[in-house]
Amino acid sequence: MSGARGSGADRSEPDGVRRLGIMGGTFDPIHLGHLVTAEQVRADLDLDEIVFVPAGNPWQKTREVTSAEDRYLMVVLATAPNRCFSVSRMEIDATGPTYTVDTLRQLRAALPDVALFFITGADAILSILTWRDAEECLALATFVAATRPGHDLSALQSTGLVERVQRVDVPALAISSTDVRQRFAAGRPVTYLIPQPVEEYVGKHGLYGTPASDLGVDSRLHGGHERA
Numbered sequence: 001m002s003g004a005r006g007s008g009a010d011r012s013e014p015d016g017v018r019r020l021g022i023m024g025g026t027f028d029p030i031h032l033g034h035l036v037t038a039e040q041v042r043a044d045l046d047l048d049e050i051v052f053v054p055a056g057n058p059w060q061k062t063r064e065v066t067s068a069e070d071r072y073l074m075v076v077l078a079t080a081p082n083r084c085f086s087v088s089r090m091e092i093d094a095t096g097p098t099y100t101v102d103t104l105r106q107l108r109a110a111l112p113d114v115a116l117f118f119i120t121g122a123d124a125i126l127s128i129l130t131w132r133d134a135e136e137c138l139a140l141a142t143f144v145a146a147t148r149p150g151h152d153l154s155a156l157q158s159t160g161l162v163e164r165v166q167r168v169d170v171p172a173l174a175i176s177s178t179d180v181r182q183r184f185a186a187g188r189p190v191t192y193l194i195p196q197p198v199e200e201y202v203g204k205h206g207l208y209g210t211p212a213s214d215l216g217v218d219s220r221l222h223g224g225h226e227r228a
């Protein structure tokens, strides 16, 4: 990883400053690659905590995205066992399109004395210059691009972002949400690719083309919210 800091290595900010990782993604669904990424970056960059921020309305996506509430609850189920992980509803509860710059502004305002690290997939970061207020995003947080080893990031050169983005290679990112969705739709196994509670949630609610379980909750009981 370029610019990686293991525990005990130098920090750029004074001692005692908390370091918060912000794990941004659509998480449709969350998989072990995301969890391994978060834990690896936490250790490599000596972060105190990681908050997962599922995207509310990923407006740049052309495919239909699973409801924000379902994606949020799957992230909660997946991250619950790790005491350094938490999940934020800030983008889920926002109305209209969600922009990373708004998320970072809110976090900066709420946590003025905390060092922020925005972690997401390298492919997403490659398009950062198309994001709203990209320069401000890069000023508000250190950006960490997670990618599988050997993945070509040469496009980053032409963006001038090479020095401003930290790269972390994560072998487990060979797992992808697209593949997991396709596996569900085809009835192929997903065991060991996603946490078991997430697999059970998908089956219970009939997501990704799986037949909804007979034991599923009647949707009239929860009005589309707070179902787990």
Ligand code: NAP
Pocket (backbone or CB within 6 Å): 023, 024, 025, 026, 027, 028, 033, 034, 037, 053, 055, 058, 060, 098, 099, 100, 101, 119, 120, 121, 122, 123, 124, 130, 131, 132, 146, 173, 175, 176, 177, 178
């Ligand atoms: P994406 O284009 O669906 O994902 C690009 C690649 O990155 C995929 O291979 C994806 O794998 C991987 N990835 C996504 N999140 C990851 C994570 N946290 N850790 C490791 N790999 C990850 O990207 P996206 O999920 O829609 O968006 C990523 C983040 O960028 C979100 O926080 C989103 O809000 C932000 N974003 C902001 C703007 C803006 O402000 N204008 C525009 C675009 C994206 P999987 O499919 O397996 O996850």
